[in-house]
Amino acid sequence: MSGECYFCHGLVLSGERDHIVLDGHADHQVYLHERCAAGRNVIEGSAESSERTVTCPECGVVETR
Numbered sequence: 001m002s003g004e005c006y007f008c009h010g011l012v013l014s015g016e017r018d019h020i021v022l023d024g025h026a027d028h029q030v031y032l033h034e035r036c037a038a039g040r041n042v043i044e045g046s047a048e049s050s051e052r053t054v055t056c057p058e059c060g061v062v063e064t065r
Contacts (some may be wrong), residue, residue, distance in 0.1 A: 003031035006057050007040070022056050024063050030056050 001014040001021060012019045012031035020037065022030040037043050037054070045052035052065050 003029065005033045005036055006030050007036035008033060010036075020054055020065075022054060022061075022063055025056065025059065025061060028058060030058050032057075 001023075003012055003021070004010070005012050010033065012021065012033060014021045018034040020032040020034060020043075022032070032042065032054075034043065037057075040057070042055050042057055043052060044055075053062050054065060055062050
């Protein structure tokens with residue numbers, strides 16, 4: 001599964017470590033590069049932590065990873 005980054009419109013691949021796919025939404029999927037989402041209050045927690053939250057920039061739903 002791949003798509004276009006919500007912010008930079010570059011290719012996001014689901015298998016890449018620094019690529020984020022938000023697919024738990026009923027009517028849309030959102031693709032993000034971690035570097036693009038940084039500084040936009042989208043990701044809370046670090047990549048090393050066991051639990052991070054990602055806020056969908058489209059609808060505001062929070063997913064825990």
